[in-house]
Amino acid sequence: MAEAALSYDDNGHNGSPAYVFVHGWTCDRSFFKPQYDHFGAHARAIALDLRGHGKSPLAADGDYSIAAFAGDVAALIEQLDIAPAIVVGHSLGGVITCALAATRPDLVAAAVMVDPAPFVWPEAIRPILEDIFNSVNSSDGPAARARLVDAIFMPTDDQQRKAEIAAAMQAAPQEVAGPSIASLLHFDGPAALAAVRCPIASIGSDGPVNDTQEMKRLNPNILIGQTLGAGHFNQLEVPDQMNAMIERFVRISHKP
Numbered sequence: 001m002a003e004a005a006l007s008y009d010d011n012g013h014n015g016s017p018a019y020v021f022v023h024g025w026t027c028d029r030s031f032f033k034p035q036y037d038h039f040g041a042h043a044r045a046i047a048l049d050l051r052g053h054g055k056s057p058l059a060a061d062g063d064y065s066i067a068a069f070a071g072d073v074a075a076l077i078e079q080l081d082i083a084p085a086i087v088v089g090h091s092l093g094g095v096i097t098c099a100l101a102a103t104r105p106d107l108v109a110a111a112v113m114v115d116p117a118p119f120v121w122p123e124a125i126r127p128i129l130e131d132i133f134n135s136v137n138s139s140d141g142p143a144a145r146a147r148l149v150d151a152i153f154m155p156t157d158d159q160q161r162k163a164e165i166a167a168a169m170q171a172a173p174q175e176v177a178g179p180s181i182a183s184l185l186h187f188d189g190p191a192a193l194a195a196v197r198c199p200i201a202s203i204g205s206d207g208p209v210n211d212t213q214e215m216k217r218l219n220p221n222i223l224i225g226q227t228l229g230a231g232h233f234n235q236l237e238v239p240d241q242m243n244a245m246i247e248r249f250v251r252i253s254h255k256p
Helices: 029-039 066-080 092-103 123-136 141-151 159-170 174-186 189-195 212-218 239-253
Strands: 008-010 019-022 045-048 085-090 108-114 200-204 223-226
Touching: 008 029, 019 029, 019 066, 019 092, 029 045, 029 085, 029 239, 045 066, 066 085, 066 092, 066 174, 085 092, 092 108, 092 174, 092 189, 092 200, 108 239, 123 141, 123 174, 141 159, 141 174, 189 212, 200 212, 200 239, 212 223
Parallel strands: 019 045, 019 085, 085 108, 108 200, 200 223
Antiparallel strands: 008 045
């Protein structure tokens, strides 16, 4: 597994600890702009593009697994010498954040999963997820992607923002979109969550897909919250709610 050089924004602030923002499937660093700006006002903030996403190059080895994504984020944190950092990941980025916290605890002071993609679910729904992921990875991939993206919004979500998000996600290369979402099927989410020892939180939308009771069973220390009135992209729809919840989590996680 070869590490990929990632494109990223870094505000260069001296505040500590640093915040690292990891976007979701077929998205880019701009999907965390409200949080990058907010937390960057008083701390170092880094927003990155995952391999094959945004301005980051395609993976030379074609590897878009959770482990590969997490390895790239780890390498960037080490390169910037900002460990341990507060890592905040949305959707697929939330799963990557969990994987990073589990495998490289020296790099993560606290982990926040923002409406994480499916990785701890009842086994009964696995066939449904397999059908969805396989369709995205098929010759019908672009159409399947469009249907999946449309399904993760709520009727109350801002329609112009929805159109902009959908267009941005559809622009990601199919050679990245298919394997990266299929990687969720091959990732042992329960084992990763159980292995996390740093403070960790999951902030769901109005329709979280993971089994919250199972998440709590696997890691009794996890804090689980939920924003109100927003769908999957709650960090963009209700940034004030999201920022306040992250701030509260960081505050109580770093009590002396």
